[in-house]
Amino acid sequence: MDKLTDMQTTEAPLNFLVDSEGYYGEFGGAYIPEILHQCVENLRQNYLKVIQSEEFKQEFNQLLRDYVGRPSPLYLARRLSARYGCKIYLKREDLNHTGAHKINNSIGQVLLARRMGKRRIIAETGAGQHGVATATVCALMDMECVVYMGKTDVERQHINVEKMKMLGATVVPVTSGNMTLKDATNEAIRDWCCHPQDTYYVIGSTVGPHPYPDMVARLQSVISEEIKRQLLEQEGRDCPDYLMACVGGGSNAAGTIYHYINDPRVQIVLAEAGGKGIDSGMTAATIALGKLGIIHGAKTYVIQNEDGQIEEPYSISAGLDYPGIGPMHANLAKQKRAIILPVNDDEALRAAYELTRLEGIIPALESAHVLGALPKMHFKPTDVVVLTVSGRGDKDMETYLKAK
Numbered sequence: 176m177d178k179l180t181d182m183q184t185t186e187a188p189l190n191f192l193v194d195s196e197g198y199y200g201e202f203g204g205a206y207i208p209e210i211l212h213q214c215v216e217n218l219r220q221n222y223l224k225v226i227q228s229e230e231f232k233q234e235f236n237q238l239l240r241d242y243v244g245r246p247s248p249l250y251l252a253r254r255l256s257a258r259y260g261c262k263i264y265l266k267r268e269d270l271n272h273t274g275a276h277k278i279n280n281s282i283g284q285v286l287l288a289r290r291m292g293k294r295r296i297i298a299e300t301g302a303g304q305h306g307v308a309t310a311t312v313c314a315l316m317d318m319e320c321v322v323y324m325g326k327t328d329v330e331r332q333h334i335n336v337e338k339m340k341m342l343g344a345t346v347v348p349v350t351s352g353n354m355t356l357k358d359a360t361n362e363a364i365r366d367w368c369c370h371p372q373d374t375y376y377v378i379g380s381t382v383g384p385h386p387y388p389d390m391v392a393r394l395q396s397v398i399s400e401e402i403k404r405q406l407l408e409q410e411g412r413d414c415p416d417y418l419m420a421c422v423g424g425g426s427n428a429a430g431t432i433y434h435y436i437n438d439p440r441v442q443i444v445l446a447e448a449g450g451k452g453i454d455s456g457m458t459a460a461t462i463a464l465g466k467l468g469i470i471h472g473a474k475t476y477v478i479q480n481e482d483g484q485i486e487e488p489y490s491i492s493a494g495l496d497y498p499g500i501g502p503m504h505a506n507l508a509k510q511k512r513a514i515i516l517p518v519n520d521d522e523a524l525r526a527a528y529e530l531t532r533l534e535g536i537i538p539a540l541e542s543a544h545v546l547g548a549l550p551k552m553h554f555k556p557t558d559v560v561v562l563t564v565s566g567r568g569d570k571d572m573e574t575y576l577k578a579k
């Protein structure tokens with residue numbers, strides 16, 4: 176501890192947030208086709224001005240309160256704490272409207288789109304969670320909404336497709352490539368290139384070209400803002416010893432750590448999807464296996480073969496099934512600011528059943544991965560741990576039943 180404090184006073188202060196060029200260390204940037212330059216530049220010049228304005232903040236915060244149901248509770252999980260020999264608080268993003276943290280980001284970006292004079296919203300979605308959140312906000316705000324989704328995912332995620340349609344969105348099944356998230360993203364980018372004037376592209380995680388990772392992190396940072404306040408109220412101190420979250424692209428993790436990222440008192444622990452094991456060839460453990468590359472407009476770690484071709488990832492959890500990772504998180508791993516633990520399918524399933532039986536909370540499969548990291552930790556009885564439950568398990572019931 177002393178060493179870290181020393182470092183802070185004698186050298187430049189820690190900075191794990193984005194720099195003025197759109198980088199986190201060597202990660203990030205905006206590697207985009209010429210035709211998108213104008214769109215991304217326009218966003219870069221406007222996003223801070225808009226989201227930091229009083230008028231935006233007021234509308235955003237009111238919707239987070241009255242529509243999403245924030246603040247989400249910080250719940251002291253007594254039986255789970257006893258199991259792991261420390262004090263574990265759960266940040267309950269599963270209680271948000273639409274069942275996860277994604278709605279925070281969708282509301283923020285659609286409000287921004289409206290202020291930039293856009294009428295048409297496009298989004299990509301894998302499992303459909305981001306698609307449903309964005310379609311929900313578009314219904315609320317009377318915006319046209321087109322969601323690109325790989326044909327394989329359309330078939331796998333039938334209920335989410337029907338929800339999006341019921342909400343008034345157009346779902347476009349994508350038949351190129353493997354017909355999954357990566358292909359849906361390419362198709363959304365193609366659409367954006369064709370309609371730069373009236374269309375806004377809502378990205379669902381801390382990925383994509385700058386300024387998306389920073390913008391999404393800021394919109395999700397309400398999570399750590401609330402943790403600070405709630406912890407001070409309940410624990411008499413505003414910082415935990417550990418913050419824990421799962422990482423697909425990284426948005427719920429970024430929101431959880433945002434206001435603590437440069438505070439060396441807090442240890443950050445992130446769980447990525449090990450799939451059937453990091454050596455099995457069926458995995459989405461990007462930090463364990465990825466090499467530096469470019470994916471969706473950002474320089475970051477990517478799971479790729481020797482020719483630099485992006486490999487199809489695998490995880491039992493659709494929300495963690497991404498071959499890249501946000502540039503912020505790649506840098507946290509490289510700088511050893513965060514511990515990144517791969518958690519396999521079977522470990523996540525066991526953890527989901529454990530939380531359900533100990534606390535009466537059925538978590539999303541994604542969230543079950545960070546719960547599956549708990550047995551890999553060594554806590555002291557005095558440790559205060561805040562773990563984010565990013566979503567609820569309703570959408571995963573079939574998988575849970577099959578695994579029983």
Ligand SMILES: *Cc1c(COP(=O)(O)O)cnc(C)c1O
Pocket residue numbers: 275276277304305379380381421422423424425426427428494495539541542565566567
């Ligand atoms: C989409 C999703 C995730 C993964 O996305 P991040 O951007 O890494 O947060 C995690 N949990 C739930 C419930 C999700 O829907």
